[in-house]
Amino acid sequence: MATKSINFSKFSSMKIGGVLDVALLEMCDSTLENHYLIGSCNNILIGEQTPLLVVLSKKYDYITIEEGVLKIGAATPSGKIASFCKKHNIANFEFVSHLPGTLGGLIKMNAGLKEYEIFNHLIAISTCQGVKQKNEITFGYRYTDIFTTVLEASFELSYGYDLEKVAMFKKMRANQPSAPSAGSCFKNPPGDYAGRLIEAVGLKGKRVGGMEFSTVHANFLVNADKGTFEEAIFLIQEAQKRVYEEFGIWLECEIVVLDERYMGANSPLLKTHF
Numbered sequence: 063m064a065t066k067s068i069n070f071s072k073f074s075s076m077k078i079g080g081v082l083d084v085a086l087l088e089m090c091d092s093t094l095e096n097h098y099l100i101g102s103c104n105n106i107l108i109g110e111q112t113p114l115l116v117v118l119s120k121k122y123d124y125i126t127i128e129e130g131v132l133k134i135g136a137a138t139p140s141g142k143i144a145s146f147c148k149k150h151n152i153a154n155f156e157f158v159s160h161l162p163g164t165l166g167g168l169i170k171m172n173a174g175l176k177e178y179e180i181f182n183h184l185i186a187i188s189t190c191q192g193v194k195q196k197n198e199i200t201f202g203y204r205y206t207d208i209f210t211t212v213l214e215a216s217f218e219l220s221y222g223y224d225l226e227k228v229a230m231f232k233k234m235r236a237n238q239p240s241a242p243s244a245g246s247c248f249k250n251p252p253g254d255y256a257g258r259l260i261e262a263v264g265l266k267g268k269r270v271g272g273m274e275f276s277t278v279h280a281n282f283l284v285n286a287d288k289g290t291f292e293e294a295i296f297l298i299q300e301a302q303k304r305v306y307e308e309f310g311i312w313l314e315c316e317i318v319v320l321d322e323r324y325m326g327a328n329s330p331l332l333k334t335h336f
């Protein structure tokens with residue numbers, strides 16, 4: 063099996079993690095089923111007891127138009143999708159230029175900005191378990207029930223790249239911290255904002271070691287100065303505990319924590335284990 067050595071302190075958007083050998087997925091292979099699939103680690107906090115990891119090979123980095131349908135390989139970076147759509151005057155993907163990641167990660171997370179989500183114009187996905195039409199997938203706010211490897215997605219094709227939308231998304235990003243992060247740390251609970259709740263319990267700007275709930279936007283857990291996994295986990299749990307005690311609301315992680323101690327049904331990050 064081909065592998066690739068990845069230094070996660072450079073590769074991951076949070077700039078946390080060691081150097082690990084990651085398997086390369088060329089073809090769907092049952093020996094990789096016990097591996098955890100990563101994209102470009104823009105939504106992942108890498109821990110110290112990581113599961114075996116796998117990443118799609120470059121073979122899945124492509125964009126084509128076939129019979130009026132846009133087909134994108136799951137390893138394609140969001141920046142490449144945005145540039146392609148701009149160059150070919152394609153509508154509805156303007157928001158992805160502000161969402162760092164690969165198509166596979168965007169699909170799994172149903173990533174988006176406000177009501178602009180990657181599922182909006184999706185037709186189907188190709189996975190290691192065959193093709194799934196959009197109506198066969200359950201999806202919602204930063205959630206999908208996709209538990210297999212996405213290899214490709216097809217989208218409705220319409221023309222009209224909209225520069226006004228690009229400007230609007232840029233403006234929406236104005237309050238985003240520039241320090242390394244994985245975007246929003248927690249999902250917004252129904253009818254509220256995770257950032258407001260973190261601020262309300264006094265954790266906006268709270269720093270432990272090199273990690274901090276940003277002073278710019280409280281729901282961004284930023285790596286201000288050589289932060290570590292343990293510091294990040296401490297702050298995540300502190301926010302969950304304080305917000306639950308004060309408001310009875312459990313903050314669910316939007317970021318994916320890759321450490322065996324914090325994964326699965328027994329994770330201490332789940333409300334059931336508080």
Ligand SMILES: Cc1cc2nc3c(=O)[nH]c(=O)nc-3n(C[C@H](O)[C@H](O)[C@H](O)COP(=O)(O)OP(=O)(O)OC[C@H]3O[C@@H](n4cnc5c(N)ncnc54)[C@H](O)[C@@H]3O)c2cc1C
Binds near residue numbers: 106169208213
């Ligand atoms: C500064 C910043 C701002 C951000 N702002 C936003 C925002 O506004 N809205 C938003 O939604 N997100 C935001 N994010 C998060 C991030 O952009 C998205 O979650 C993105 O989809 C992550 O893609 P990735 O390839 O890096 O996935 P990873 O972080 O590597 O993985 C995320 C999840 O996707 C799964 N996955 C990856 N590839 C595949 C595949 N091929 N098949 C199946 N599953 C796969 C992984 O197993 C994991 O569960 C932000 C991140 C940063 C750093």
